[in-house]
Amino acid sequence: MRRSWLLLVVVAIYLLHNDLWWWDDPRRVFGLPIGLAYHVGYCLVVSAVMAVAVRRAWPLAVGEAGGREREP
Amino acid sequence: MILGIVLAYLALVLVIGAASHRQSRGTGEDFFVASRTIGPFVLLMTLFGTHMTSFALLGASAESYRVGIGVFALMASSSALMVPLVFLFVGTRVWSLGKRHGFLTQVQMLRHRWQSEAVGVLLFIVLVLLLIPYLLIGVMGGGITLAEITSGAVPVWVGGLLISVVVLTYVSFGGMRGTAWVNTFQTALFMVLGAVTAVVIVDRLGGVDRAMTRLAEAAPELLVRGELVRPLQLLSYTLIPLSVGMFPHIFSHWLSARRATAFRASIIGYPLCIVAVWVPSVLLGVFGRLDFPDLAGPAANSVLVKMIAIHAPGVLGGLLAAGVFAAIMSSLDSQSLALGTMFTQDLVRRYWPDLSDQRQVLSGRLFVIVVVGLTFALSLVAQRSIFGLAVWTFTGYAALLPILLAALFWRRSTAVGALSALVVVSGLWLVAFFRGWSQPDFSIGGTGLMPVVAMFAASAVAMVVGSLASTPPPAEVVERFIPRSVR
Numbered sequence: 001m002r003r004s005w006l007l008l009v010v011v012a013i014y015l016l017h018n019d020l021w022w023w024d025d026p027r028r029v030f031g032l033p034i035g036l037a038y039h040v041g042y043c044l045v046v047s048a049v050m051a052v053a054v055r056r057a058w059p060l061a062v063g064e065a066g067g068r069e070r071e072p
Numbered sequence: 073m074i075l076g077i078v079l080a081y082l083a084l085v086l087v088i089g090a091a092s093h094r095q096s097r098g099t100g101e102d103f104f105v106a107s108r109t110i111g112p113f114v115l116l117m118t119l120f121g122t123h124m125t126s127f128a129l130l131g132a133s134a135e136s137y138r139v140g141i142g143v144f145a146l147m148a149s150s151s152a153l154m155v156p157l158v159f160l161f162v163g164t165r166v167w168s169l170g171k172r173h174g175f176l177t178q179v180q181m182l183r184h185r186w187q188s189e190a191v192g193v194l195l196f197i198v199l200v201l202l203l204i205p206y207l208l209i210g211v212m213g214g215g216i217t218l219a220e221i222t223s224g225a226v227p228v229w230v231g232g233l234l235i236s237v238v239v240l241t242y243v244s245f246g247g248m249r250g251t252a253w254v255n256t257f258q259t260a261l262f263m264v265l266g267a268v269t270a271v272v273i274v275d276r277l278g279g280v281d282r283a284m285t286r287l288a289e290a291a292p293e294l295l296v297r298g299e300l301v302r303p304l305q306l307l308s309y310t311l312i313p314l315s316v317g318m319f320p321h322i323f324s325h326w327l328s329a330r331r332a333t334a335f336r337a338s339i340i341g342y343p344l345c346i347v348a349v350w351v352p353s354v355l356l357g358v359f360g361r362l363d364f365p366d367l368a369g370p371a372a373n374s375v376l377v378k379m380i381a382i383h384a385p386g387v388l389g390g391l392l393a394a395g396v397f398a399a400i401m402s403s404l405d406s407q408s409l410a411l412g413t414m415f416t417q418d419l420v421r422r423y424w425p426d427l428s429d430q431r432q433v434l435s436g437r438l439f440v441i442v443v444v445g446l447t448f449a450l451s452l453v454a455q456r457s458i459f460g461l462a463v464w465t466f467t468g469y470a471a472l473l474p475i476l477l478a479a480l481f482w483r484r485s486t487a488v489g490a491l492s493a494l495v496v497v498s499g500l501w502l503v504a505f506f507r508g509w510s511q512p513d514f515s516i517g518g519t520g521l522m523p524v525v526a527m528f529a530a531s532a533v534a535m536v537v538g539s540l541a542s543t544p545p546p547a548e549v550v551e552r553f554i555p556r557s558v559r
Contacts, residue, residue, distance in 0.1 A: 013153060018307055019145070023297045026288065031280040033295040036141040039149040040351060043343040046149075050156045050343070054336045059161050060168055 006057040009049060017042065074222050077390030078397060081261075082238050085254055085401070089242025092250035100432040103247035104176050104413045110252050110328040112337035118252040119325050119338050120345045121259030121402030123155070123316060126213045127462065128349050129266055129396055133376040136357025137367070140294030142301035143357070146309045148350035152343035154313035159339050162317045163326045165480050167335070169553060170327040178323050178476070179418040185479045185553055186545065188487035194494045195475075196418050199320050202468045203407055205461040207443070210404040211235055211451040214397055220377045221393045229452060235401060236448040243405045243412075244437040248328050251405045258398035263348050265395035269380065269388060270352030274359065276383045283359050291361045302520030311524045315469035317476060321406035324413055412440040464505055471497045471527035474535050482539070483550045489539030496534040500527045 022035045029037040101107055110118070125131075136143045166181070175181045178199065183192030211232045218231030242250045277283040288295060297306075316322055329335060353376075360367075360375035363382060367375060380389050416436040421427060427435070475493050478485035504523040515521050 010157065014310070017145070017150060017153060017310060018303065020303055023303070026292060026296055028284060031284060033141050033284070035295070035297055036144055036351075036354065039145045040347055042149050043152040043347045046153050046156065047340055047343040050160070051340045053160060054339050058164075060164055060332055 003057060006053055013046060013049065073386055074390040074393055075226060077387070078218065078234075078393050081394040081397065082234060085238060085257070086241060088254050088257055089246040089250040092242075092246040092253045095249060096247065098430065098433070100416070100429045100436075101174075101176070102249070103433045103436060104409075104417070105170075105324060105328045106248040106252060108171060108328060109330050110249075110325075110334065111330050112334040114252050114256050115325070115329050115334050116338040116341045116345070117259040118255035118402075118406075119159075119322065120342065121255040121262075121399070122321055122325060122406040123151075123319075123403070124259075124262075124349060124399055125210065125403045125462075126217065126396050126400045129262065129353055129392075129399055130213070130217065130373065130376055131462075132350060132353035133357035133360065134373045136294075136354040137360045137372050137375045139300045140291075140296070140298075140358055141354060142297040142306075144350055144354045145297070145306055146301060147312075148346050148354070150306075150310040151313040151316075152346040154310060155316050156339045156342045158314060158317040159326075159335055159342070162476065162480065163338075164332045164335050166323065166326050166476075167329050167332055169480075173552070176324070176327065177414050177417045178318070178320060179414060182475065182479055182490065185549070186485070186487035186490055187549060188490070191487050191490045191494070192418065194491065196414065198468075198472070198494060198498060199318075200411065200414065202465050203320060203411060204447070206465050207404060207407055207447045208450055208454055209462055210400045210407070211447050212454065214400050215451065217377070217396045218393055220374050221380070221389050223381075232448055232451045235397065235404065236444050239401055239405045239408060240441055240444045243409050244440050247433070247436075248324065248409060251409050252325070252328060254405065255402040258402040259345075262395040262398040262402075263345065265391050265398075266349055266352045269376075269384075269392055269395075270356055272388060273356060273379055273383045277359055277362065280355070283362065286362055287358060290365065291358075294358045294361060304520035305515065305522065308515075308520070308522040308525045311470055311528055312463070312466050312522070313470075314473045314528070315466040318469040318472045320410035320414060321403070324410050325406060408440045408444050411443050412436040415439040464501070467504075467522070467524040467527060468497065468501050470524050471501070471531045474528065474532040478535050478539070479553065481554065483554050484539055484544055485535065486539045486542045486545055488542035489535045489537070492534040492538030493531045497527060497531045500530055 019035070019038055022038055025034050027034045032040070096102060097107060099107070132143060132147065135147075169175060169181060173181075173184065175184070179192045179196050182195055183189065212228075214235040215228040215230070215232035218226050218234075219228045242254055246253070274280055274283060277286075284295070293300060326335075356376055356379060360379055363379055364375060367378075376392070377389075380392055413436060416432050416439065420435050421432060472494075475490050478489065478493075500523075504527065516523060516526060
């Protein structure tokens with residue numbers, strides 16, 4: 001369940017990296033060209049997603065070295 | 073002045089390296105992976121510093137000078153996504169296996185996984201050969217930067233020698249702990265200095281808004297992707313950062329973590345560090361067009377150095393040189409240490425299994441000294457065009473990643489599969505390299521699609537076909553790596 005949720009988000013983020021829609025757009029946001037500002041924002045969003053992922057979708061299983069502790 | 077700042081900085085680095093030596097426990101595991109005791113903050117800083125080279129400061133600004141803001145999307149934000157994903161899914165699992173089975177190198181882990189001497193030997197050769205140009209670029213980059221910042225007053229070989237001697241000293245005395253501590257200091261330094269340089273220079277240009285407005289008139293093509301970056305190029309560049317999963321020097325840092333949760337800070341912080349380093353570099357690169365509208369060829373490579381020379385010479389020049397040295401040395405140290413580890417563990421200990429811990433550490437030290445010495449000697453004769461090799465090194469490592477993925481996640485993978493993938497990658501790498509190495513923007517059929525895409529796909533196919541065509545591996549070996557019970 002938590003894994004499939006993460007997978008969907010990752011695929012969506014991967015696709016959003018290809019921002020063809022700003023390709024020739026000369027507008028500026030916060031003083032930066034929109035093609036640059038978008039990717040800076042993109043990095044911040046990735047960081048936020050990772051913050052959720054390391055809590056909700058830790059890849060090591062219960063009982064592995066580095067996995068969550070076994071339930072008592 | 074400039075030289076004084078650089079020397080003061082190098083002295084500081086040596087002091088930190090010496091301090092770490094006092095914590096040493098004198099065992100092999102301590103020298104090579106700091107007894108697996110590195111905490112979250114040092115892990116983030118040392119991983120980031122190891123991954124970033126002088127390219128993040130000098131190369132990024134030079135590329136942006138030529139291609140514009142698209143460089144950030146190509147190289148920075150693609151790493152900001154792919155690198156944390158590799159850390160999360162591959163890094164933590166590698167750490168877990170290393171902790172449980174006591175692995176210190178990639179070769180040990182994969183040889184064990186498929187019970188194959190041939191996989192170990194071939195992997196060792198490929199990993200080491202791909203690393204040598206990377207070391208060379210570091211040593212040469214340091215020499216060239218120092219020569220340029222001092223306008224030629226310091227010859228190129230002096231900078232290369234300084235870097236080699238300092239790295240050698242703290243790596244061979246401090247081992248992994250010294251490297252991680254020094255890297256933390258160096259990473260903080262080049263992040264801060266990059267930002268300070270950008271703030272000072274942008275301020276001289278009248279602020280971001282004014283500089284952007286001027287640039288929109290002078291060179292509007294730099295503020296959009298337009299024709300300078302192609303969509304397929306953007307898509308395929310996302311595979312390049314996967315190389316981080318196969319770098320021997322990143323691998324050893326993974327193993328040095330105190331516990332798996334120490335990775336969390338790196339996974340979350342990585343995209344933020346990328347922004348902190350790459351935004352200043354890209355901005356300074358495009359603004360370089362305002363001061364120097366027509367640098368061509370190699371002259372464009374030093375656009376950042378030239379801008380500092382006209383806007384803030386003296387102190388800032390010295391600090392930037394220190395920052396570039398920091399970025400170079402934080403990679404070079406980990407690479408030398410990784411080579412030393414591989415030599416000791418994969419060759420010496422394999423064939424002289426009775427060697428004591430002290431002897432192991434000594435042989436590792438000696439090998440690091442030989443490698444760095446040879447690299448310095450090579451740097452005296454190598455052509456500057458060697459810098460074109462950087463993207464090929466990344467391409468090679470990225471194309472090897474399917475092998476590690478199969479080892480960690482695919483129970484049915486076999487030694488034959490791994491060997492097929494290794495042979496296919498080596499072959500394709502040589503072909504693509506001899507075809508495309510003289511053209512900086514080489515892509516498959518001129519479409520913008522990078523060679524890494526074809527090589528990564530071919531490597532994955534070879535892994536799958538080779539594995540399915542051979543007998544399945546014994547269940548008890550697989551169980552050690554991918555236990556069913558915990559799924």
